[in-house]
Amino acid sequence: MDQPVIPSKVDVGALTEVLDGRWGELRKSVRAQMTDSTFREAHDLDTEAHRIQVLEQLRELAKTDRPRLGFEREYGGGGDIGGSVTSFEMLGFGDLSLMVKAGVQWGLFGGAVQLLGTARHHERYLRPIMDLDLPGCFAMTEHGHGSDVQHLRTTATYDPATREFVIDSPDKDAHKEYIGNAARDGKLAVVFAQLVTGGESRGVHAFLVPIRADDDGPVPGVSIEDCGRKAGLNGVDNGRLGFAGVRVPREALLNRYGDVTEDGTYTSPIESDGRRFFTMLGTLIRGRVSVAGSAGNATKRALAIAVRYGEQRRQFFRPGNEEEVVLLDYRAHQRKLMPALAATYALHFAQEELVGALHDIQGADDVDEQRQRELESRAAGIKAVSTWHATRAIQMAREACGGAGYLAENLLPALKADTDVFTTFEGDNTVLLQLVAKGLLTSYKDHFEDLSTLATARFVAEQFVGAVIERTAARQVIERLVDASHDDEDVLFDRGWHVKLFEDREEHVLDGVARRLRRAASEDPFEVFNDAQDHVLRAGRVHVERIVLEAFVAGIDRCPDPDAKALLDHLCDLYVLSTVEADRAWFLEHGRLTAARSKAVVAAVNDLCTQLRPHARTLVDAFAIPEQFLDAAFLSRA
CATH class of the missing domain: 2.40.110.10 (Butyryl-CoA Dehydrogenase, subunit A, domain 2)
Incomplete structure (x- = not known):
């Protein structure tokens, strides 16, 4: 199918509107508040001075209604769980120390009192926690x-x-x-x-x-x-x-x-005891969701800085030209930034869906246990993939700015240092992806008494593996995506082909994990599970990549502006094809791509980078990051 043509100019505001989504008005008000000089960063503070500054900023936040959003109205809260998480995420545009400290106070400490306590605790503690009269851990x-x-x-x-x-x-x-x-x-x-x-x-x-x-x-x-x-x-x-x-x-x-x-x-x-434990932990996922969103916003900030720098920095002459070439006109530079930008958009829409689900499920009068388990699994997966993406993309943005990107005054080093720990706090990413895979293998049924490798392997072997294998084996022939009717390159831009490709990979990997774990019934369960751990992690990752794609597609469908929609369509193509390119070995090994089509994927990624390059600034400006947080010295000297 033909790709829609991207107009030469796309309205930034139309993109911002679809990105802001369900809590758009709240995002606007938080941006306005963040422009206050109180929330400016300082890069030359010692540890104690930095702590003092962040505590002062936290007190300023406590004067607003933001910290109250996620608490019950009867105790002075706003009763808006999704709004609460969104407001925390927005702090990810600025000093991440403030975001983390706010998350500790109102998300983790206050959230635990709210969600694990009862009326006696709520009446005594919630108001002073919201007001910051009672700082906690x-x-x-x-x-x-x-x-x-x-x-x-x-x-x-x-x-x-x-x-x-x-x-x-x-x-x-x-x-x-x-x-x-x-x-x-x-x-x-x-x-x-x-x-x-x-x-x-x-x-x-x-x-x-x-x-x-x-x-x-x-x-x-x-x-x-x-x-x-x-x-x-x-x-x-x-x-x-x-x-x-x-x-x-x-x-x-x-x-x-x-x-x-x-x-x-x-x-x-x-x-x-086991079910009680997991139920308790399951109520405390807001912090995990907030970390994923904050990592996404920090990534947006890094990419916005790198794109702006790439549009003004010149290096080397083109024969016959008197002016040096702009960095972002180089294919290698586009290859660094454009796929990362596409993945950042994709993860933004996945995060928006996750926050909406959290709001609806935890705000409901009755707890739907299956939906809660699905939510926990999705939160674990999105957090893992988003924070790993942040680590890679911010590093790439730093490299794209050369030595200048290493100077503290240009903001990227702090972003790199502050987000690095996101991959291991609020859940180690490796463990989280195993939880995602376990949820897939058990179809979210509550049969696990603990998280031990032994219990997981035994249960899978005895209860569920046969069903998983039976379900996926029946689809293998039908879902093979390499056939004579799709030899043309147009299929590379067919959204239905994209979704089927990702679905098929997920089903095949899950089937393979199930077959390997089935041996646990007759062999040492720990050794069987340990030997298959790489396979288990892949199952979690490809599942998340599939739901991220589906969220991106849904986000595009919600976009009312045809020009912005065309741009997002191309960006989604880049997300899909760069993901396929990164996993070409698997697709080739398992017969999902021919060698010719594999080469075509690489060429298509190159072409998409070229097509999207004129819109790079529009795409990062659509994040609507307050300008004070993009005030890198090397940009102001241009």
């Missing part, structure tokens, strides 16, 4: 356990004689590590610990534990250590917390999913 990760939250070693042992929980760190490995707000500003922490009552452990629960007294010294029994200077995000006061016999009242337990009576009897609306 989210103390989950331990020195010895990061991703394996289920086996944290901190304990909360109930003492019926005093009606208190006793919080203990049995060893150094149980000390809480990398806890935002802990080193300097936090007063109260949500501490995740193994609940022990009557000599029996009931799994991980969350407790409200004071960590600082009124004089800002540690509460007796609490040890606080500053993590010190990091590679980035130095406006966030990360610290380590240890507990030695710290007593808190019985009411300190955030008891939505489990409670302890005065005599020590444990009660819960969910019988299974």
